Amino acid sequence: MQVTMTVNGDEVSADVEPRLLLVHFLRDHLRLTGTHWGCDTSNCGACVVWIDGVPVKSCTVLTVMAGGHQIRTVEGLEVDGRLDPVQEGFMQEHGLQCGFCTPGMMLTARWLLDREPDPDEATIRDAISGNICRCTGYEDIVRAVRWAAEHPRGAGTADDEVAVGDQVEEVQA
Amino acid sequence: MQTPAPFDYARASSLEHALELLDRHGPDARVVAGGHSLLPMLKLRVAYVDWLVDINDLRDLDYVRVDGDAIAIGALTRHATLLESPLLAEHYRIFADAERVIADPVVRNRGTIGGSLCQADPSEDLAAVCSALRAEMVLRSAEGTRRVPAREFHQGPYETACRPAEILTEVRVPIRAGWVGSAYRKVERRAGDWPVAAAGAFVQVDGDTVTDVGIGLTAVGAPHFCAPEAEERLRGGSAGDGELTAAAELAAEASNPQTDQRGPADYKRHLARELTLRSLRRAVARARGQGG
Numbered sequence: 001m002q003v004t005m006t007v008n009g010d011e012v013s014a015d016v017e018p019r020l021l022l023v024h025f026l027r028d029h030l031r032l033t034g035t036h037w038g039c040d041t042s043n044c045g046a047c048v049v050w051i052d053g054v055p056v057k058s059c060t061v062l063t064v065m066a067g068g069h070q071i072r073t074v075e076g077l078e079v080d081g082r083l084d085p086v087q088e089g090f091m092q093e094h095g096l097q098c099g100f101c102t103p104g105m106m107l108t109a110r111w112l113l114d115r116e117p118d119p120d121e122a123t124i125r126d127a128i129s130g131n132i133c134r135c136t137g138y139e140d141i142v143r144a145v146r147w148a149a150e151h152p153r154g155a156g157t158a159d160d161e162v163a164v165g166d167q168v169e170e171v172q173a
Numbered sequence: 174m175q176t177p178a179p180f181d182y183a184r185a186s187s188l189e190h191a192l193e194l195l196d197r198h199g200p201d202a203r204v205v206a207g208g209h210s211l212l213p214m215l216k217l218r219v220a221y222v223d224w225l226v227d228i229n230d231l232r233d234l235d236y237v238r239v240d241g242d243a244i245a246i247g248a249l250t251r252h253a254t255l256l257e258s259p260l261l262a263e264h265y266r267i268f269a270d271a272e273r274v275i276a277d278p279v280v281r282n283r284g285t286i287g288g289s290l291c292q293a294d295p296s297e298d299l300a301a302v303c304s305a306l307r308a309e310m311v312l313r314s315a316e317g318t319r320r321v322p323a324r325e326f327h328q329g330p331y332e333t334a335c336r337p338a339e340i341l342t343e344v345r346v347p348i349r350a351g352w353v354g355s356a357y358r359k360v361e362r363r364a365g366d367w368p369v370a371a372a373g374a375f376v377q378v379d380g381d382t383v384t385d386v387g388i389g390l391t392a393v394g395a396p397h398f399c400a401p402e403a404e405e406r407l408r409g410g411s412a413g414d415g416e417l418t419a420a421a422e423l424a425a426e427a428s429n430p431q432t433d434q435r436g437p438a439d440y441k442r443h444l445a446r447e448l449t450l451r452s453l454r455r456a457v458a459r460a461r462g463q464g465g
Contacts, residue, residue: 001182018182018225019215024174040175041213043365048279056283060212064182065205065227108279129364130277 003067007032008076014063022058022066023047026073034074034103038132045131048104049073055111057130074103077110085148086110088155095144097135104131109145118149177215184227191228191340192315198224200337205229206249207284209276210292234287234342237261243309243345248287252276255286264348265306266459267373270357271298277365287341295330296367296392302357303344304398305373305389310334311343320345324397349385353377354459358448362435368392369435370444372424374452376412378460383407388420388453393445394429402427403449412457421450 004013007030014029026032026049035058038046042060049058050072077084086109089095096102105128112119112127119127124145125138133141183198185191195202202224205211214220228234234249237258244264246255255261256272275281275298289299290310303310303323310326312319312335321334323344328334335341359371370393377385386407388400403423410416430441 017179019177019179021176021216040216042209042276042280045277045279054282055279057279060209060283062182062205062208062212062225064184065208065229067184127278130279 001064003064005066005069005071007071008073016063018062018064020063022049022061022063022071025063025066026058026071032073032075036100036103038100038104043130043132044101045104045108045128046101048107048131050107050111053111055108072107074107077106083154084110085151085154086113086145088151089144089147090141092155093140093143093147095137095141097137101131101133101135105133105141109148112145113149113152117152119145121146175216177212178218178221180215180222180225182225182227184230186230188231188234188313188340188342191226191231192313192338194224194226195338195340196315198226202226202337204291204340206288207251208288209280209284210288210294228340239348240345243347246286246344246346248285248341248343250286252281252284252286252289253278256281264353265346265355265375267302267305267355267357267375267456270355271302271359271371271373274298274357274359274361274365274368280365286344290326290344291333291335291341293327293329293331293333294367295394297398298357298359298368298371298391300327301371301373301389301391301398303346303389305387306346306355306375307387308347309345310341311345312336312339313342314339318342324399327397349375349377351377351379351384352460352462354456354461356452356455356459358451358455360444360448367435370430370441370448372445372448372452374449374456376407376453376456376460378412378457381411381413383410383412383416386420386453388424388449390424390428390445390449392430392435393441394431395424395427395445396429400424400427400449407453414454417450417453417457420453421446424449 026035036046038044042057047058048055086106124142203222205225234247236247261268308323310321326334355375357373359368371391373389375387403420407420425446428445430438432438
């Protein structure tokens with residue numbers, strides 16, 4: 001059946017079987033392979049995408065159910081060549097090893113930070129409790145999210161300059 | 174890859190439209206809301222449907238509000254909404270206790286109370302919560318509306334009183350006056366898992382006397398997710414620890430757990446007793462305004 005939705009700001013239409021899962025539509029039809037396909041049982045969170053601003057597990061959503069809605073995938077985190085601070089955080093803090101859980105982790109983290117800009121470690125761990133890292137790299141993932149919280153406009157921005165300025169003042173004092 | 178067997182799909186634009194679709198497509202049509210119970214079963218091919226009727230556009234079934242002498246919860250209300258509801262937090266903290274340990278935040282964004290209850294999994298947390306609170310299920314069909322007590326709604330594993338061409342539209346929880354507290358305790362193997370065992374309770378006290386009480390159990394084979402003998406033991410008696418312990422023992426006796434991959438039967442019966450006791454203690458403390 002015919003389905004139309006918006007994916008990362010672009011309207012897409014396709015003729016799909018009702019049983020086609022959203023994760024496969026994104027990966028196989030739209031070739032947006034950033035969304036990963038993991039456990040297939042809504043446990044691991046590798047397939048997390050946003051529907052209308054809310055993260056969901058796309059292995060447990062039918063493509064036809066997403067019709068008429070706004071989808072955001074990991075490819076939509078970067079805007080005009082500028083990485084999201086969460087993406088930068090994962091680079092800065094080595095928030096990934098194999099990278100399989102990373103797209104879902106970052107989309108869940110972005111949602112958390114939009115709701116709660118300065119989360120403590122326990123809040124971060126609770127927020128990503130539906131995203132499993134099989135490399136068990138949670139320490140660095142939590143640091144990556146914290147980095148993004150501390151740099152809401154990314155690296156090399158005013159936040160960093162202020163931080164450097166603070167250090168200089170301390171030395172002078 | 175897990176792929177459901179083929180089916181047809183229709184999106185309902187109103188409750189009347191949904192009922193019409195169910196009626197037209199017969200008993201092998203199923204309602205899908207959040208889909209986090211039904212879709213995994215379709216993918217595993219332990220369930221089959223000819224038609225899926227999607228009710229996600231029926232936004233007027235997504236609410237938590239006071240309606241007369243009850244809190245009315247729309248069937249399409251997501252777990253995340255129940256967890257964060259100030260109204261439920263004010264009257265029945267058992268909801269937030271349970272929701273905090275249902276699946277994970279991302280799944281809670283999608284799953285609904287109506288879908289969870291209609292799935293009727295024998296380990297469903299909200300079934301125990303609704304049974305403890307003696308909630309009422311509001312069912313709509315072309316013939317009209319009927320109300321079914323929670324303790325009659327669940328008739329067995331994956332079986333409910335909801336008929337084909339009927340939709341659960343609302344869950345009604347009676348508001349109880351006076352000193353009322355409630356709580357839910359669950360043991361799970363890992364974050365977000367189904368319970369090994371879980372118990373919940375509400376208690377209404379007047380001084381040291383229990384004036385009303387409800388106890389719900391899940392994953393331990395208690396018929397209709399409740400323990401009426403334990404409630405009977407407490408009602409009208411003391412809210413002291415000895416009485417609570419005796420009631421918890423009766424709750425364990427009301428359970429009939431099965432040994433499976435989540436644990437042996439005797440351990441689950443032990444949990445039924447212990448978690449009932451802890452829920453009762455916390456509910457009594459909260460009824461007396463002692464937080465926690």
